[in-house]
Amino acid sequence: MAAPRRDTRGIVDAAELLARVRFRRREPAPPLRPYLEHYWLIDWDLDRPYASHVVPHPSVNLVFQQFEDQDPFAEISGIGLGVFTQTLTGRGRVCGVQFRPGGFRPFAPGHPVSEWTGRRVRLPGTDPAPVLSPTDENARVAALDAHLLALGPRPAPQADQAMALTDRIRTDRTIRRVADLARTEAVSVRHLQRLFAAYVGVGPKWVILRYRIHEALERAETSTALDWSALAADLGYADQAHLVRDFKATVGVPPTAYASR
Structure with a gap:
């Protein structure tokens, strides 16, 4: 796998997004690279609301999210069929895992990936704190690695x-x-x-x-x-x-x- 891509494909009005938030892509641990596109990290501190828009890739995402005045949570975001819109306010943080198209099934082998399409499913048994709490970005990436490696992807x-x-x-x-x-x-x-x-x-x-x-x-x-x-x-x-x-x-x-x- 090459280093995380640097293009802005899928981001609507990418220049505006990058001016409003701190957006990075990071590479996962070597054993995970056959299945993942990259990790994506976003932090923001806004004085007024901002609505971001994305035309989703054909990829499932695992997303750890912390919004101001809300409890942090984790969710599986299946492939979005339309434009995905998220309004950001105040301060917040998101740490996401973008699986390669076809790369999610080895982590969830029991169901066809089409069952997730168009859905966002909360994961109440997943503690988001190890991923979201560290102030050090490298620690957040390490926590994402540890979480996914513990799931033990099954080659298929x-x-x-x-x-x-x-x-x-x-x-x-x-x-x-x-x-x-x-x-x-x-x-x-x-x-x-x-x-x-x-x-x-x-x-x-x-x-x-x-x-x-x-x-x-x-x-x-x-x-x-x-x-x-x-x-x-x-x-x-x-x-x-x-x-x-x-x-x-x-x-x-x-x-x-x-x-x-």
Whole structure:
């Protein structure tokens, strides 16, 4: 596994978020790296409320949270199907674990990952204090390592396959349809659908679309004069109208309106 990625894919108005909170990504212990994207740590101290928005990755997250005037808690956050919004006020802290797509099932082998999709489930038997209490960031990372290592992930060939396939979707521009992926892997579309439901939590078509929107969102953040027609072709859309439709359905506004603001 490479070092934690530095892109802002999925974060709506990333510049505003980074101006309001302290956001970092950290690498997990070596035995956990096959299953995890990274840890993500956020601390804030705000004089007025701020609403953050994220277009979720096809990943399950384990999140330890401390909000002002609330008891700390831990929860499993399944793959979010729409934009995730969280309003931050006062002072607070979040320590999160982003699993690789397909990487959560070895920690919870008894159920298909699709059972978590669209849900946020509190973990009342999990004490969040060891993760949230330390002032030292390295101690928080060590506590996350200890918590996950104690769960003892169970290696599973199908989970490995799901992780490899979603990595390919993310990096291989030639994969534009589920049929493309099925053909290159010499499996049926139905096989991919069953595998993704059990080990990723959403279908392969959804993953392809979500990674397209992530790239479009990041390009809108970083480009001052973006050629949306060219980007649509680059992402495998039949035309610009299809990109606009998917972008608006996911983010809530057309891409040109998002870029202009």
